[in-house]
Amino acid sequence: MSKPEVAIASGSIKHRRQWLVLSLTLILAVTAVTASIAIGPIKMSFKEVWQILLDKSVEQDVYYQIVWNIRLPRTLVGMLVGTGLALSGAILQGVMRNPLADPHIIGVSAGAGFAAVAALTIIPNFPSSYVPLAAFIGALTSAAIVYGLAWKAGVSPMRLILAGVAVSSLMSAGTSGLLVVFSENVQAVMGWLVGGLAGRSWFHWHQLWPYIAVAGTISLFTGRQINILLLGDEMATGLGMRVERIRVLLIALASILAAAAVSVAGLIGFIGLIVPHIIRLLSGSDYRFLLPASALAGGSLLVLADIGARMVMDPIELPVGVLTAAFGAPFFLYLLRRGQKH
């Protein structure tokens, strides 16, 4: 006998749905990237976009310059940032077994913000190209402090959340303090604090992709572990998992993903919290599907929001966080209401 007969029936319905959602997020990602390159003050068709991307013989062309030097890097950075935030949020929600967990909860955002603001305000003539590095270090340091404070013969999710809230508040207070004391530098800092993809280039891409590629790839293989962790610490131990070791690995992955994302794009909220929920409502809590689908959807949502941020009040750019909320919140609420009926 192979699979139980009922297994095949149940497997097929649920599985088909999971693969469908995963395929849709992939299509969404390709569409979002193409649209983001096509749409702008100078418009192109989707066909032209792919011709320019695939054909290098037209290098002199102004369209070629717009695509390769401006829109493609910005779009790809947006894709990576969204992917990093969504993966980080999905992992943390699983590790903490808490639907409200997101990259902010482990102090990553506040730490990045504090380090960036401190560097820009305290150090005279701090080169802005080093801001991502400062933010990245600040983010990881902050996450490490939170983990260290939560440690007491092991880390319980509840202590982790409380330590995260405390450290984040402290860091935010520090950030506010710095902004008041060094108010003459606020302008330089504000753009980064609000977050966005304006002016993001290959420079940022090169800073970002190694972290997202490595941490993202590893995290895609953790789905089964998180599935076990969702049964509770004791049950996971009972099933032979080294809970503490897996948890610290997962938190480290989530921290690196979120730290890399916010260091390049600033404090973009919402994606890390909402995207995993949207995927969960669509295809269930099986992390083997939730992780890749969230990664694709997170990137897509941010890139789509960025198109809006550029175009809605053209020529003024809106902060992309405003748009991610405007896109995602209603959709999320719709799914929530629909889900309650069953």
Next chain:
Amino acid sequence: MILGAKNLTLSYESSIIVPQLNLFIKPQEVVTFIGPNGSGKSTILKALARFLKAKNGVVYLNGQDIQTLSTKQVAQKLAILPQTPQAPADLTVLELVSRGRAPHLKWWQRSSSHDYEVINWALTETKTMKLADRLVGTLSGGERQRAWIAMALAQSPEILLLDEPTTYLDICHQLEIMELVTKLNQELGLTVVMVLHDINQAARYSHRLIALKKGQIVAQGSPQQILTAELLADVFRVKAIVKSDPESGNPVCLPYGIAESCSECLS
């Protein structure tokens, strides 16, 4: 001895729950801890399941210190069902039971046909096959408990630890779980160690009872040997009539009042 403890001291933070415990559990035995709230029953079970590190002393699994074995090795021998296990709302029974194969899989391995055979068998043994497609969250209490036992069985363990498996169930479902445990013990030779609140069920379905008071063993032995009115007054602080069940010959007790010694305990 398949499972045991030597000079075991258990504590949470600085408060000592179990001062010193020696324990021997034989293969294929059904052993039940009884005792009032706070007597250390669940704490001992947690230590036997390696969840709780001993302050002093050692827990032995097949003669080896359980803390020196990898948690995965332990999971292949020993399965535990905590008091209130949790599961994601959209998990099906089949998916839940499949999780029980985790200790036998490396992280890159997919379930083999052997794994599906074991899952199939666990579903059949616990009569949860027809529930395989249902969501764990929508099951009744008795069905859910059987599904969790099926998951524990999918681990193909030699020892099953159960922490109050019948709490929150109506009487029929309580007996259903106890009958299932008995069947698993008799047909598969599973060693069962559990905590029960119902003394009569403990007496009916166990080879050996271990009565605990303040973390110490007050009496242990077959239900006929140890279940007396004196023991119930001492351990549970109740006055009770103890009779022999005409059906099975097991002792049954009928508590009818609070023992006088209770006032001492309260003060």
